Amino acid sequence: xxxxxxxxxxxxxxxxxxxxxxxxxxxxxxxxxxxxxxxxxxxxxxxxxxxxxxxxxxxxxxxxxxxxxxxxxxxxxxxxxxxxxxxxxxxxxxxxxxxxxxxxxxxxxxxxxxxxxxxxxxxxxxxxxxxxxxxxxxxxxxxxxxxxxxxxxxxxxxxxx
Amino acid sequence: xxxxxxxxxxxxxxxxxxxxxxxxxxxxxxxxxxxxxxxxxxxxxxxxxxxxxxxxxxxxxxxxxxxxxxxxxxxxxxxxxxxxxxxxxxxxxxxxxxxxxxxxxxxxxxxxxxxxxxxxxxxxxxxxxxxxxxxxxxxxxxxxxxxxxxxxxxxxxxxxxxxxxxxxxxxxxxxxxxxxxxxxxxxxxxxxxxxxxxxxxxxxxxxxxxxxxxxxxxxxxxxxxxxxxxxxxxxxxxxxxxxxxxxxxxxxxxxxxxxxxxxxxxxxxxxxxxxxxxxxxxxxxxxxxxxxxxxxxxxxxxxxxxxxxxxxxxxxxxxxxxxxxxxxxxxxxxxxxxxxxxxxxxxxxxxxxxxxxxxxxxxxxxxxxxxxxxxxxxxxxxxxxxxxxxxxxxxxxxxxxxxxxxxxxxxxxxxxxxxxxxxxxxxxxxxxxxxxxxxxxxxxxxxxxxxxxxxxxxxxxxxxxxxxxxxxxxxxxxxxxxxxxxxxxxxxxxxxxxxxxxxxxxxxxxxxxxxxxxxxxxxxxxxxxxxxxxxxxxxxxxxxxxxxxxxxxxxxxxxxxxxxxxxxxxxxxxxxxxxxxxxxxxxxxxxxxxxxxxxxxxxxxxxxxxxxxxxxxxxxxxxxxxxxxxxxxxxxxxxxxx
Numbered sequence: 174x175x176x177x178x179x180x181x182x183x184x185x186x187x188x189x190x191x192x193x194x195x196x197x198x199x200x201x202x203x204x205x206x207x208x209x210x211x212x213x214x215x216x217x218x219x220x221x222x223x224x225x226x227x228x229x230x231x232x233x234x235x236x237x238x239x240x241x242x243x244x245x246x247x248x249x250x251x252x253x254x255x256x257x258x259x260x261x262x263x264x265x266x267x268x269x270x271x272x273x274x275x276x277x278x279x280x281x282x283x284x285x286x287x288x289x290x291x292x293x294x295x296x297x298x299x300x301x302x303x304x305x306x307x308x309x310x311x312x313x314x315x316x317x318x319x320x321x322x323x324x325x326x327x328x329x330x331x332x333x334x
Numbered sequence: 335x336x337x338x339x340x341x342x343x344x345x346x347x348x349x350x351x352x353x354x355x356x357x358x359x360x361x362x363x364x365x366x367x368x369x370x371x372x373x374x375x376x377x378x379x380x381x382x383x384x385x386x387x388x389x390x391x392x393x394x395x396x397x398x399x400x401x402x403x404x405x406x407x408x409x410x411x412x413x414x415x416x417x418x419x420x421x422x423x424x425x426x427x428x429x430x431x432x433x434x435x436x437x438x439x440x441x442x443x444x445x446x447x448x449x450x451x452x453x454x455x456x457x458x459x460x461x462x463x464x465x466x467x468x469x470x471x472x473x474x475x476x477x478x479x480x481x482x483x484x485x486x487x488x489x490x491x492x493x494x495x496x497x498x499x500x501x502x503x504x505x506x507x508x509x510x511x512x513x514x515x516x517x518x519x520x521x522x523x524x525x526x527x528x529x530x531x532x533x534x535x536x537x538x539x540x541x542x543x544x545x546x547x548x549x550x551x552x553x554x555x556x557x558x559x560x561x562x563x564x565x566x567x568x569x570x571x572x573x574x575x576x577x578x579x580x581x582x583x584x585x586x587x588x589x590x591x592x593x594x595x596x597x598x599x600x601x602x603x604x605x606x607x608x609x610x611x612x613x614x615x616x617x618x619x620x621x622x623x624x625x626x627x628x629x630x631x632x633x634x635x636x637x638x639x640x641x642x643x644x645x646x647x648x649x650x651x652x653x654x655x656x657x658x659x660x661x662x663x664x665x666x667x668x669x670x671x672x673x674x675x676x677x678x679x680x681x682x683x684x685x686x687x688x689x690x691x692x693x694x695x696x697x698x699x700x701x702x703x704x705x706x707x708x709x710x711x712x713x714x715x716x717x718x719x720x721x722x723x724x725x726x727x728x729x730x731x732x733x734x735x736x737x738x739x740x741x742x743x744x745x746x747x748x749x750x751x752x753x754x755x756x757x758x759x760x761x762x763x764x765x766x767x768x769x770x771x772x773x774x775x776x777x778x779x780x781x782x783x784x785x786x787x788x789x790x791x792x793x794x795x796x797x798x799x800x801x802x803x804x805x806x807x808x809x810x811x812x813x814x815x816x817x818x819x820x821x822x823x824x825x826x827x828x829x830x831x832x833x834x835x836x837x838x839x840x841x842x843x844x845x846x847x848x849x850x851x852x853x854x855x856x857x858x859x860x861x862x863x864x865x866x867x868x869x870x871x872x873x874x875x876x877x878x879x880x881x882x883x884x885x886x887x888x889x890x891x892x893x894x895x896x897x898x899x900x901x902x903x904x905x906x907x908x909x910x911x912x913x914x915x916x917x918x919x920x921x922x923x924x925x926x927x928x929x930x931x932x933x934x935x936x937x938x939x940x941x942x943x944x945x946x947x948x949x950x951x952x953x954x955x956x957x958x959x960x961x962x963x964x965x966x967x968x969x970x971x972x973x974x975x976x
Contacts, residue, residue: 234590
């Protein structure tokens with residue numbers, strides 16, 4: 174009974190809980206990098222000139238900035254950041270049950286070779302759970318954790334998210 | 335020679351008074367400085383590389399390319415290698431503690447420390463060795479095992495992206511080919527928030543932006559290049575020892591807060607990446623060919639040219655390349671479903687879909703989703719709720735258990751670094767309007783549509799500073815025939831899936847006949863949009879036909895009203911009779927409606943026969959009309975690329 178109650182609470186406020194815990198809002202650079210300029214001329218010029226917008230996130234000796242420390246992603250954020258930066262590709266690979274992005278996620282979560290096939294199957298079966306309509310990264314991270322936890326073989330990996 | 339670092343001695347003596355044992359430190363510093371002078375360390379190649387010293391253009395001496403004051407410890411460190419080395423040694427005695435904002439000099443200048451320690455064998459008893467916690471944690475996260483040079487090739491409809499970009503990837507020990515996305519990429523780029531492309535370009539040309547190194551997960555770069563910009567990526571795994579890799583990392587760390595004035599053409603991303611590699615391998619000389627002009631793709635060639643430096647190459651096709659490849663493999667029934675599904679005009683309950691075998695369904699859903707992603711990334715999706723549509727396609731795909739089992743995109747036979755040389759010299763002879771001539775043509779860079787195509791993006795032309803000089807018989811003598819600082823042509827074929835606009839622009843001087851028969855060199859800008867198609871098969875065929883609507887603006891005091899403004903069509907075709915033989919029939923007319931009333935036109939046939947990677951024969955025939963005068967031109971020339 175207690176377990177059920179906890180599950181209900183978690184699923185009711187996943188975004189809030191996770192975002193608070195990991196403070197995702199402060200380093201949501203995924204979206205920023207992906208609102209690519211459209212139209213011919215800006216694209217041509219920006220690409221020709223190797224442009225990038227300046228920000229501190231990936232500065233090499235800038236200390237702590239959002240989810241990074243001296244430019245590299247802090248270990249507690251690794252999985253969340255990966256999902257944030259690869260959402261479309263990851264959802265695609267999950268729906269197929271394999272692919273480079275899914276392999277990389279499995280590696281981040283620490284899935285051992287012998288469990289990879291099961292991981293692919295479970296992800297394929299749960300793509301709609303992990304990426305619900307209008308989901309945020311927070312939702313997906315929480316859902317991924319729950320999906321792993323509820324699978325007998327893969328439950329051991331839920332803790333690493 | 336006057337003693338240059340007296341200031342530093344004074345500073346250290348002040349420390350003598352404050353800290354016990356500092357006198358001993360000063361004694362040791364004396365000793366180290368003395369030894370460094372004996373060994374003439376400040377003249378060593380390694381020191382110059384670490385400090386990015388480069389010879390002055392006119393005056394004797396050197397200056398560092400680094401422009402951040404904090405990179406130098408001596409007041410005249412930017413131009414004085416000796417002072418800088420001694421000031422660096424003095425700074426290493428600092429006992430400053432590391433914080434989130436500051437570092438001890440031994441850590442902030444960790445690559446200098448490593449090299450000087452190797453040369454002078456610092457005694458830890460007399461100079462405390464600092465533990466650089468932040469650097470060590472950073473290095474641990476990267477877990478370095480290898481370094482890969484990354485080159486995103488040109489995108490389909492963006493010839494100027496040929497100019498390219500390069501970055502380095504730090505490959506971690508526990509990664510393999512399947513998990514390379516998790517590696518880190520080291521990027522050098524202009525640091526600016528400028529969104530106006532033109533202001534950005536101008537400032538960049540003049541060094542108006544600070545260039546800085548940054549580090550980010552490789553997956554962000556992969557998403558940017560292969561999914562957003564649709565550029566194929568080439569990865570060159572380099573042969574470096576663990577010690578050399580560490581040198582690169584230490585130097586990147588040292589350059590972290592340092593900026594360099596960023597110049598698009600020479601001191602750009604590629605130039606500094608080569609400098610980084612040189613720090614790791616002082617035996618390499620990669621940068622000297624690029625003092626004036628560092629085109630990323632040329633710098634990649636330079637790296638490939640070094641014996642044994644490149645271990646292997648990996649090809650990473652872009653989303654558009656994968657879609658095109660899989661569309662080609664599809665049966666007509668499968669292909670017919672992609673567009674309707676990706677645009678929300680058909681559903682998976684339609685009989686046309688449900689009738690397909692599971693494997694086909696998987697293929698159709700995957701390609702439809704990729705195609706929808708492509709449409710969204712290029713701003714061409716007109717569906718009201720693309721998120722929902724994409725999600726539905728994925729859910730449908732997850733319900734199809736089967737696998738499409740499509741073979742991967744084949745690796746192109748010619749890598750971009752294996753294409754013809756990017757500079758051109760051509761010599762030829764011909765006859766124009768009754769006069770014989772010999773011609774010399776030159777082009778510093780890069781590629782035109784009639785050049786051998788292997789390694790280049792089909793239909794993409796980018797030329798800088800193309801010129802031709804002709805020596806005519808009949809008393810006319812030698813003259814510049816044309817000079818074109820910039821010419822870009824993008825002929826991108828349209829089909830039912832891809833609908834790019836073609837376009838061209840041409841800025842430069844060319845001969846223009848006037849009513850009195852004179853032919854001054856007239857400055858003009860011309861260009862415009864166009865459409866192109868492949869024939870006969872829209873997906874597999876390489877033969878392209880094109881049609882442009884071109885405008886011309888000419889400006890010259892010898893023109894009646896000093897200017898001429900015109901518009902007209904340009905149509906033609908690019909036909910490959912074989913891998914070596916290409917022909918381009920074309921016709922182009924202009925109607926000048928302002929400043930002038932001439933209606934010039936030209937019709938011709940260009941042909942190229944490839945002899946070798948870097949040699950080609952050209953035969954150009956044309957007939958043209960200007961100011962009611964008609965003439966023919968024939969030109970046979972030999973082109974050499976280098």
